[in-house]
Amino acid sequence: MRHMTPPHSRPVRYTAELHLDGVTDKAGFLDRCARDLALPAWFGRNWDALADVLTDLSxxxxxxxxxxxxxxxxxxxxxxxxxxxxxxxxxxxDTETYWASRGTPLTVVLDPLPAPPPG
Structure with missing residues (x-):
């Protein structure tokens, strides 16, 4: 009997957490994005660079x-x-719109409720 290798399936969901506690300005926001989202080294820490990096999530x-x-x-x-x-x-x-038009939704949830306690 021949064994077939199952096709590689795409992961269902990629979830990222961005924590803005203590952030009070653009520089702080961009720095926190770089840190919490593990943005690539080419991220230029400006609004255009943020838009670019969020539309290329490779x-x-x-x-x-x-x-x-x-x-x-x-x-x-x-x-x-x-x-x-x-x-x-x-x-x-704009990022949500971009990804929706490509068939891979990106949902941004602002100030999500804390997860319920287990059990």
Whole structure:
């Protein structure tokens, strides 16, 4: 009997967590993105570079069926830096649109609720 190797399937979901606690400006936001999302070395720490890196997610590994980005501390960041938060929100919205049009949804959840306790 011949054994067949199953086709490699795409991972179901890639989830990333972005923690904005203590972030009060653009530089802090971009630095935190670089750290928490493990952005590639070519990330230029400006808005255009953030848009570029979020529309080329090859650095996150094999392309999954969907992406999920949980952003913690968004409300406090938006209060501290409303203009920077508006720019970041626009980039995140554009990123969701970009990936949706390519058949691999990317969902951004701002200030997600904490996970329920186990049990």
């Amino acid at each position: 650095w996150w590994g094999p392309r999954p069926q969907e992406y999920l980005l949980r952003v913690h501390g968004w409300s406090a960041f938006r209060r501290a830096a409303p203009h920077d938060a508006a720019t970041a929100a626009g980039i995140l919205t």
